[in-house]
Amino acid sequence: MKLSVSARAVVSGAVATAMLLAGGAVADAASTPPRPAAAPDIPLAGVKAHLSQLQSIATANGGNRAHGRPGYKASIDHIKAKLDAAGYTTTVQQFTASGRTGYNLIADWPGGDANQVVMAGSHLDSVSSGPGINDNGSGSAAVLETALAVSRAQYKPAKHLRFAWWGAEELGLVGSRHYVNRLATGDRSRIGAYLNFDMIGSPNPGYFVYDDDPAIEKTFKEYFSGLGVPTEIETEGDGRSDHAPFKSAGVPVGGLFTGASRTKTAAQAAKWGGTAGRAFDRCYHSSCDTTANIDDTALDRNSDAVAYAVWELSE
Ligand SMILES: [Zn+2]
Numbered sequence: 510m511k512l513s514v515s516a517r518a519v520v521s522g523a524v525a526t527a528m529l530l531a532g533g534a535v536a537d538a539a540s541t542p543p544r545p546a547a548a549p550d551i552p553l554a555g556v557k558a559h560l561s562q563l564q565s566i567a568t569a570n571g572g573n574r575a576h577g578r579p580g581y582k583a584s585i586d587h588i589k590a591k592l593d594a595a596g597y598t599t600t601v602q603q604f605t606a607s608g609r610t611g612y613n614l615i616a617d618w619p620g621g622d623a624n625q626v627v628m629a630g631s632h633l634d635s636v637s638s639g640p641g642i643n644d645n646g647s648g649s650a651a652v653l654e655t656a657l658a659v660s661r662a663q664y665k666p667a668k669h670l671r672f673a674w675w676g677a678e679e680l681g682l683v684g685s686r687h688y689v690n691r692l693a694t695g696d697r698s699r700i701g702a703y704l705n706f707d708m709i710g711s712p713n714p715g716y717f718v719y720d721d722d723p724a725i726e727k728t729f730k731e732y733f734s735g736l737g738v739p740t741e742i743e744t745e746g747d748g749r750s751d752h753a754p755f756k757s758a759g760v761p762v763g764g765l766f767t768g769a770s771r772t773k774t775a776a777q778a779a780k781w782g783g784t785a786g787r788a789f790d791r792c793y794h795s796s797c798d799t800t801a802n803i804d805d806t807a808l809d810r811n812s813d814a815v816a817y818a819v820w821e822l823s824e
Pocket residue numbers: 632644645678707708
């Protein structure tokens with residue numbers, strides 16, 4: 510993995526400082542200007558281990574992790590246990606949709622300014638026709654591994670960090686809408702950013718960034734330009750995922766996406782690789798959305814981008 514943009518800026522700054530010192534003196538570490546805490550590289554193996562666990566949960570529960578089905582509740586319980594063990598304060602929020610109980614999982618990292626909340630979320634439910642590993646095990650696993658990285662680093666950001674896994678997105682953003690509607694007006698205004706990750710490991714990937722809040726968009730673009738990976742504005746899923754209720758409530762939103770049933774063009778294949786004339790995800794909402802339906806490079810880059818944005822926006 511390449512150095513993050515901020516880490517690289519620090520390195521070149523240090524080199525410049527050293528060059529300015531006459532006689533080959535060694536730069537004094539104490540004189541280095543304060544800099545943002547560097548986001549960690551998120552281990553792909555960790556993200557993929559979460560995907561394998563979600564696949565096993567689906568396999569053991571009729572092949573899916575859909576709202577109102579046992580595979581969904583098992584997915585929530587599994588992720589909650591990991592967060593509890595890592596020191597998070599977790600809350601399971603219940604709601605009813607289509608006559609069945611649904612669940613959101615909210616995890617707060619203790620500390621930070623409660624008046625400035627940075628939130629990252631993803632929907633955890635699959636459709637009933639498949640295990641939902643790209644849609645949306647991928648976003649769920651990357652957000653989980655980022656939350657665990659916060660704990661491993663014992664990161665102490667200036668702002669308060671909150672992570673969320675939404676239920677019943679596939680029924681029409683039900684869980685995230687329930688959460689936003691239940692927030693007191695003051696609590697809504699305390700959320701300074703909501704970052705959404707819904708499908709970030711598509712097997713024939715594109716690199717799409719939501720063009721919502723300019724500061725959030727800039728943060729993601731900065732990360733990908735540091736990797737030398739071109740991005741495009743996300744249009745396929747616009748308003749079709751859990752950022753929509755936040756945006757409607759006036760919360761600044763952003764996010765990443767690697768494509769669903771739309772077809773990759775020749776121009777996109779030329780810049781990103783993959784196969785022109787084929788869907789970004791041929792297994793979208795199908796039984797073949799398994800652990801085989803993931804592009805590791807896309808999952809790795811996007812998981813690192815999640816952590817980069819969480820770190821950059823919360824310091
Ligand atoms: Zn989705």
